[in-house]
Amino acid sequence: MALGGVIRGTTTTLRTPTEEDLAAYARWMADLRVRRIASIWHEPAMPDTWKERLKEQTKEKDNVLWSIEAGGRLVGMTRLGWGWEPHRDSAHVDQFILAPDEWRKGYGSDAALALHRYLFDYLDLRRVALELHADNAAARRICEKLGYVEFGRGHEVYYRDGAHVDQLWLLMERAAWDERWGAEHREYAPLGTRTVPGSVSHPKPQAKDGEREERENT
Template sequence: MPTGELVRLRAFDPSEAEALWRWNHDPDVMRWMNDGYPDSVAQVAKRMSEWPRNSYEKVVLAVETRAEGRLIGVAVLRDAEPETGNAELDVYIGEKDCWGSGYATDATRTMCRFGFDQMRLHRVTLWVVADNVAARRVYEKVGFVEEGRQRECFRRDGEWHDMIMMGLLESDLRD
């Protein structure tokens, strides 16, 4: 299991659908993410039970605290291509009492290290809403740099926001 200083990454179990459902229906957690349409815990559990095995193309891992083993978030490397050595990262901490404690930074760093070491990636990219200052700070601490901007493509609370593309090369990763 990929392990950082504060977190451990592991496969999800369908029995953890309630936590995923709760996070995905919390307006604070979903503030800067595409949240789609509401669904039930049963729908989330069914979808989780039908997830394909983790593979090179898509790795979905639960983020748990290293000390207590408490489930607190999600980390995903997706759209990985062996021909280019690229993948896209999605990560979030769903347990709000864990925000601001370094878990997101450690989960991001640990997932990227997994991608570089185990998947032999060369590059990891991500998209973040420009106004999501906390997430941008996390990514910059890990070594991500801004590489592009898509103007006014994310709508929240009646306002349009820019999305920033950030990239991390293996040599950029900060410990």
């Protein structure tokens, strides 16, 4: 659970992080453009420390880390935590960071959609939540498009560029996913009705004429 596997979007791919990714991680976490709009994973540190952090991440049972690629380049990372035991039916996006040089190319939207498809369509989660800096307009647009709604607002939580900024708490329910994306964004084609080899097939009971329409609509 600690390092994520491959999730393919249209222009991006979420994949398992490697030690080769860590130099870029370190660069992003030290970039003021990133730090002003997002919560970073770790503070800048020595290369060996980053290796140790990745090693520790592999042991984590409560969260998962992915690197994000586009066009064969490493362009970002994301990390999410699972909800409370014993249900584990929700997730929380802790980090979602794109390299500043890769902003405004649609990679954030594509990777976010792919990630949520995995969470709802593959893991069958009930909901996903996250926090945003209130002035992160690009992230807010992505979240609104996905189907997130605001459920709380912390005041003057973050301090950057000489001033405080609020924190938004956002939530996306499974129903929002199903309504907006469920029909078209599936990783695998529907299997349809299948008969297990060797099993007995029971014919459906025939409806009387007056009942047919009602049954077909239920």
